[in-house]
Amino acid sequence: MRRQRILALVKKEFITVRRDFSFALNIFILPLIMLVIYGYGIRFDIQYLPTVVWDLSQTPQSRDLVEKFFASGYFRAAGMVDGYGQIEERFDKGKAKLALVFPTEFGSRLARGEKTAVQILVDGSDNNTATLAVGYASGIVRGYQADLVVGKLVQKGIRLPFETPVLTEESRMWYNPELKSVNFIVPGIIVVIMSMMGTVMTAMAIVGEKERGTFEQVAASPLSGMEFLVGKIAPYILLALVDMILIVAAGYLLFQVPIKGSFALLFLFALLFVSVTTGLGLWVSSVSDSLQGAMTLAFLVTLLPSILLSGFIFPIENFPAALKALTYLNPGRYFIEALRGIYLKGVGISVLWPQAAFLSLLGASLLGLTLLRFKKRLA
Amino acid sequence: MPSAIVLKGLVKEFSGIRAVDGLSFSVERGEIFGLVGPDGAGKTTTIRMLVGVLLPTSGTAEVAGFDVVRQPEEIKKRIGYMSQKFSLYGELSVQENLDFFADIYLVSGREKEARQKRLLHFSKLGPFVGRQARHLSGGMKQKLGLSCALIHTPEILFLDEPTTGVDPVSRRELWEIVYDLLEENVTIFVSTPYMDEAERCSRVAFIHKGKILALDDPKQLKTTSGREVFEVKVKNPRQWRESLEGLPGLLEVEIFGDKLHLSFPKGGMEETALKELLARPGGAVESIRKIVPSLEDLFISLVKGQPSGG
Structure with missing residues (x-):
């Protein structure tokens, strides 16, 4: 390995990147666009869900309960309706996600101390939101029920002959007290961007040389295969790390997402992760001959696992067993666990060492295999 | 001194089809040898095997005394190669391309400066050092390619159809550079589909469907035709x-x-x-x-x- 050769390759790569607009776009603009889209777009929490009310009873009781809904902060009034047809219409148009239906006798039955029900209709086409909404709604209804009982006792001047046990819940969301989705998403974006950068850019850079014939020229030179690969991937490892810092900074400036743990540890994990993804990129470049094929394969092996199988969006705990087993091979999984640990919990290497170990193992074996397998030949 | 290039029954098959079908000949030091034939005759495949980027299916070849299969890296240090397709880095300027290849061949310091100056002089690319290679004309691209292949003063130079797609003036200039090299005792192995260029070689091999049809000095070929x-x-x-x-x-x-x-x-x-x-x-x-x-x-x-x- 000669320094002069590797530096020449690195320099050449940076000049190419600087002069090729599409590269610049991929490296700097794309990550920021993704951060903004995901950051503003993905919400796992619900706030002010538009709610319509069909109140057939028109009583103080029904108005009371409606008021409790809107006071909760989870729901907001989206108008009164008259009939299921109108509810459906509002749901179809997306004007409402939830509907409360009070039967005619709602107020009078409650007043008489009889059993009655409020119907809660939810737009289930958005599964995530619907589940959360039903949870919040039933909480509100139970609270109202308790209030009614206590109110009735007080009204009748009854004092129970014993102390009533009072159980209240007091929940706190640790690590993410405001339950901000974006706190969860910024680490996820880092994983997605870094796996794309590492794999897609590396694969494209190498297959590009094959396609343009420049590989043939360097293959006929004394440059060794190892020198070629090191000189080719070093720039993209650097760029991937720059991207990581870019996202961390943008996450902080745009979405006020702070890092609780150590930045040095974060950097170390990024380095481990990018060694795995560039290894994948080398593998992709060794099996594809055209840029088109390389792109497709690179996206397939990075984007899908890093978004779908890493726990970025869908919790791994809910996967079927076979898929769950598969995630152990997914470097994104370890990186996202580490990132969330560092970002949100501020934990250190004493907790995250298994993730570090798995990433090192994956990286070393992938890089090792592809470097050894690389041939300085055309076919 | 041993021959510069020796081929013995060299064969290359691509999925059962023989692109190169048992070539045997040798090229002496200091000669300019032409491999002449139409497109698809097997010229590029032959050169690729000789420069060590393609493995032969069977047969052997030696370049500068080294075996193409067992010692390709020794060969690569001693040869210059200009492939058929323009294969420099288009986004890099003329100067940056020259620098890149100098570094790859570990040429540095004063030596690098002196050689680049000389190459720029005889390629007449001096005024264009800052221009990106992709924006050069066809002839200038080829001259730059040749300059890059010569940065380390190779013993043997392989040129695969160097004048295809080049205007007549640039073509003449390219040949002048090649003749200058001959005077420095560089062995030149050139492939071309053009018969008029074959006349410029000291010996030519006519190749068709991977086989040699005739091999001799062009004058001799004509009289013994x-x-x-x-x-x-x-x-x-x-x-x-x-x-x-x-x-x-x-x-x-x-x-x-x-x-x-x-x-x-x-x-x-x-x-x-x-x-x-x-x-x-x-x-x-x-x-x-x-x-x-x-x-x-x-x-x-x-x-x-x-x-x-x-």
Whole structure:
């Protein structure tokens, strides 16, 4: 390995990147666009869900309960309706996600101390939101029920002959007290961007040389295969790390997402992760001959696992067993666990060492295999 | 001193098809050797095996005394190679490309400066050092490619169709650079589809469908071609061509402007006899003279003489 050769390759790569607009776009603009889209777009929490009310009873009781809904902060009034047809219409148009239906006798039955029900209709086409909404709604209804009982006792001047046990819940969301989705998403974006950068850019850079014939020229030179690969991937490892810092900074400036743990540890994990993804990129470049094929394969092996199988969006705990087993091979999984640990919990290497170990193992074996397998030949 | 290049039964198959079919010849030090043939003859495949980027299916080859399969890295230190397709980095400027290849070949310091200066001088690329390679003309691209292949002063230079797609002026300039190299005792192995360029070589090998049809000094090839060619000047060569069919011993008739080229086997026709045969009533033969057959005449006749196998 000669320094002069590797530096020449690195320099050449940076000049190419600087002069090729599409590269610049991929490296700097794309990550920021993704951060903004995901950051503003993905919400796992619900706030002010538009709610319509069909109140057939028109009583103080029904108005009371409606008021409790809107006071909760989870729901907001989206108008009164008259009939299921109108509810459906509002749901179809997306004007409402939830509907409360009070039967005619709602107020009078409650007043008489009889059993009655409020119907809660939810737009289930958005599964995530619907589940959360039903949870919040039933909480509100139970609270109202308790209030009614206590109110009735007080009204009748009854004092129970014993102390009533009072159980209240007091929940706190640790690590993410405001339950901000974006706190969860910024680490996820880092994983997605870094796996794309590492794999897609590396694969494209190498297959590009094959396609343009420049590989043939360097293959006929004394440059060794190892020198070629090191000189080719070093720039993209650097760029991937720059991207990581870019996202961390943008996450902080745009979405006020702070890092609780150590930045040095974060950097170390990024380095481990990018060694795995560039290894994948080398593998992709060794099996594809055209840029088109390389792109497709690179996206397939990075984007899908890093978004779908890493726990970025869908919790791994809910996967079927076979898929769950598969995630152990997914470097994104370890990186996202580490990132969330560092970002949100501020934990250190004493907790995250298994993730570090798995990433090192994956990286070393992938890089090792592809470097050894690389041939300085055309076919 | 051993030969610069030695091929022994070199074969390359691509999924069962023989692109190169048992080539055996050697190239001496300091000569300019031409591999001449049409597209698809196997020229590029042969050169790729010789420069060590493609493994032969069978047979052996030595370049600068080293085996192409076992010691490709030794070969790569000693050769320069310019592939058929423009294969420099388009986004890099002329100077940056020269710097890149100097670094790859570990040329540095004063030596690098001196060589670059010289290469820029004789390629006349000096005024364009800052221009990105992708924005150069075809001829300038080739000259830059040649300069990059020469940055480490190789012993043997491989040029794969260096003048394809290059204008006549640049083509001449390229050949001048090549001749300068010959004076420095660099061995040159060049492939070309053009017969006029074959004449510039000290020896040529005609290659067709992966096989050698003939190999010799171009002058020798023409005299030993086993045929005689007469140039006949007539008024309307097209009409004449048809009426000549059936002339005793005639191998071929080709039209060149207002002249016809008539080929006969060696000793198969005398100038005086031909004059008599062509002296017909109403026929206006303006002149007849015996000429040296061109390499193109020869190549065509060699190809036609091949057993047709698809």
